[in-house]
Amino acid sequence: MAVTDGGAARVGSRACDDARMSRRGTRDRTPASTLLDPLGQPWPETGPPRRIAVLGSTGSIGRQTLEVADWLGAEVTALAAGRDVDGLLAQVERFRPALVSCAPEVADRVRAGLPVHTRLVPGAEGAREVATADVDSVVAAIPGFRGLGSVRAALAAGRHVALATKEAMVCAGPLVWREARAAGGRLTPVDSEHAGLYQALVGEAWEGVATLVLTASGGPFREGPADLSRVTPEQALRHPTWQMGPKVTIDSATLFNKGLEVIEASVLFDVELERIEVVVHPESIVHALVRFHDGSVKAQLGPHDMRLPILYALAAPERPSVPLAPLPLTGTLSFFAPDLGRFPCLALAYEAGRRGGTAPLVLNAADEVAVEAFVAGRLRFDAIPDVLERTLAAVPAADLSWDVLDEIDAAARSAAAEAVTAVAS
Ligand SMILES: NC(=O)c1ccc[n+]([C@@H]2O[C@H](COP(=O)([O-])OP(=O)(O)OC[C@H]3O[C@@H](n4cnc5c(N)ncnc54)[C@H](OP(=O)(O)O)[C@@H]3O)[C@@H](O)[C@H]2O)c1
Numbered sequence: 001m002a003v004t005d006g007g008a009a010r011v012g013s014r015a016c017d018d019a020r021m022s023r024r025g026t027r028d029r030t031p032a033s034t035l036l037d038p039l040g041q042p043w044p045e046t047g048p049p050r051r052i053a054v055l056g057s058t059g060s061i062g063r064q065t066l067e068v069a070d071w072l073g074a075e076v077t078a079l080a081a082g083r084d085v086d087g088l089l090a091q092v093e094r095f096r097p098a099l100v101s102c103a104p105e106v107a108d109r110v111r112a113g114l115p116v117h118t119r120l121v122p123g124a125e126g127a128r129e130v131a132t133a134d135v136d137s138v139v140a141a142i143p144g145f146r147g148l149g150s151v152r153a154a155l156a157a158g159r160h161v162a163l164a165t166k167e168a169m170v171c172a173g174p175l176v177w178r179e180a181r182a183a184g185g186r187l188t189p190v191d192s193e194h195a196g197l198y199q200a201l202v203g204e205a206w207e208g209v210a211t212l213v214l215t216a217s218g219g220p221f222r223e224g225p226a227d228l229s230r231v232t233p234e235q236a237l238r239h240p241t242w243q244m245g246p247k248v249t250i251d252s253a254t255l256f257n258k259g260l261e262v263i264e265a266s267v268l269f270d271v272e273l274e275r276i277e278v279v280v281h282p283e284s285i286v287h288a289l290v291r292f293h294d295g296s297v298k299a300q301l302g303p304h305d306m307r308l309p310i311l312y313a314l315a316a317p318e319r320p321s322v323p324l325a326p327l328p329l330t331g332t333l334s335f336f337a338p339d340l341g342r343f344p345c346l347a348l349a350y351e352a353g354r355r356g357g358t359a360p361l362v363l364n365a366a367d368e369v370a371v372e373a374f375v376a377g378r379l380r381f382d383a384i385p386d387v388l389e390r391t392l393a394a395v396p397a398a399d400l401s402w403d404v405l406d407e408i409d410a411a412a413r414s415a416a417a418e419a420v421t422a423v424a425s
Contacts, residue, residue: 037316038201039268041186044160048315049136053078055127055150056141058087060245061164061190061306065139066091068310071322078133080126080142080150089113099133101126124149132157137314139190140165143247144368145361145409148172152402155185162313164190166264171361171409173267175402187268188313193261194268195309196288196300201269202317204290204298212271213289213297214261215281216338217241219253222282228342231381233374241284241304250371251345254384255338259349263360266353273353278346280336285327303327344385352392358408359397365412366391366419373420383423390419 037043052069056062057079069076076095081088083103088110092100099119102110107122114120121129131138131154138154139162140147147165152172154161156179163169168176180187189195193214201209220238221228236253237246244252251257258278266273279289284304291297302308303324311322340347345367352363370387373379379387394415398404 037188038198038204039187043317044186046136047318048072048320049074049160051075051077051135051137052314053080053130053133053135053138053154054141055080055130055138055147055154056143056164057081057091058084059141059143060243061139061141061310063087064307065141065162065310066095068307068314069095071307071311072315072320074136074314077135078130080130082142085109085113092118099126099130101130128153132159136160137162139310139314140168141190143167143245145171145364148176148405151176152179155180155187156183158184160186160188162188162190162310164310166191166260167364169264169267170260170364172400172402172405173264174400177267188316189264189268190306190309190313191261191264192287192302192304192306192309194265194288195312196286196302197265197269197290198316199300199312200288200290200298204292208292208294209271210291210293211275211277212265212269213277213279213291214258214265215279215284215286215288215335216255216258217252217284218280218282218336218338219255221253221342222280226342228382229380233377236374236381240282242306244306246375247368247371250374251367254345254381255343256345256349256367256384256388258338259346259352260364262346262349263353273350278338280338281334282336283331283333285333286335301327345388348385348388348392355392355397357397357400358395358404359392361400361405361408362392362395362397362412362415363388365409366416369413369416369420373424379420379424386423387416387419390422391416394419 052074054062054065058081077097078099079091079097080101083106085106088102101121104122111120127150131150137160140151141164144167148168151165151168189198197212217240220240236250239249239252248257262276265276286299286301289297289299338346352359366388370384391412395412
């Protein structure tokens with residue numbers, strides 16, 4: 001993807017006239033609106049959002065987003081959650097949103113606890129209303145394929161979406177981009193690795209970029225056991241560095257999460273899969289690196305605290321100060337090649353990405369089914385890749401279009417359920 005800003009051919013930089021730079025480093029800047037961000041979109045002209053909607057507000061990303069909203073002094077006007085009634089009502093009491101959504105099964109309990117000025121719209125329709133609320137930014141953090149509909153709705157309504165729901169890019173990335181471009185919607189990445197790439201690419205020419213590098217913590221089983229067949233859900237849910245929701249935590253333990261992120265990066269930045277590398281970095285301090293043709297490597301570092309990528313996704317290119325201690329610059333940073341023999345899910349994600357079309361959607365559905373079966377005690381941890389491989393083989397890849405998504409997702413789930421039974425027996 002060649003991103004240019006009227007000939008300057010720089011990614012996301014704001015032109016700077018050195019002659020105007022003072023000794024203190026303060027400089028007069030060209031208005032942000034004249035140049036593009038690393039995804040080829042105009043930078044926002046209005047600074048950090050004043051009004052925010054949150055999809056998946058009671059989850060790990062959702063709760064941290066509300067802390068960031070507090071940092072920014074932003075109003076939270078719409079919240080979508082699932083079944084966590086107490087969590088949602090506590091957020092309503094704190095932020096007084098005009099609109100909330102929840103799972104239909106808990107709607108009566110939520111309604112009973114709402115103040116008069118808060119409107120409730122349950123279910124997928126409610127999530128879509130939250131996604132299209134009159135706000136400056138929508139943070140999308142409903143996990144899985146089910147999070148896609150509200151991402152699409154927000155972009156189709158021309159909203160800025162700070163995207164945590166990586167599955168939206170994996171399952172339908174090209175369609176999501178088309179929707180955004182057609183309606184003037186804007187995307188920024190929340191995933192820490194993609195936020196890291198986004199930051200490392202600011203001011204760079206795409207012509208100079210060789211590869212994008214995502215770091216992986218390696219998960220709880222990086223150093224063992226050699227035999228992964230007896231791993232329990234409790235062990236897999238104990239992530240060494242990040243506190244996240246259950247699905248993404250299990251996916252980190254199989255390295256499937258990194259596979260999703262490779263596909264996400266490829267679609268988000270429009271870079272071929274072969275130019276996306278993965279490196280294991282147990283300290284989770286370096287989130288991403290960009291290799292340049294001149295041999296230089298640029299890294300983005302930060303504490304493993306998701307509030308920071310959420311903040312950048314909302315406020316970029318501004319960098320508001322935060323109430324956190326500075327990152328200590330002591331200790332060791334280590335990097336290893338991933339072990340694809342023990343963690344074949346990563347290689348399977350590259351394979352699905354290479355096949356293209358609906359193959360990543362099929363792989364994602366297979367993993368959602370496999371992880372659910374593993375957590376329920378119906379599938380061994382080391383059998384998860386088998387389920388993915390069998391499902392990929394059973395459901396041929398088709399061309400991607402909004403019309404086929406639900407059908408192919410359903411076919412993949414059914415094939416994956418059969419694979420779980422076959423592998424488990
Ligand atoms: N957590 C992280 O650090 C992290 C980092 C990078 C990317 N991500 C990505 O961000 C997304 C969210 O992850 P998470 O860890 O925050 O997940 P999580 O902790 O499991 O939270 C999921 C949230 O979505 C809500 N939800 C679930 N189904 C819903 C539906 N059908 N309609 C409306 N709301 C629904 C849940 O509601 P209830 O709890 O009320 O049921 C909860 O608020 C995932 O795609 C993940 O891969 C997460």
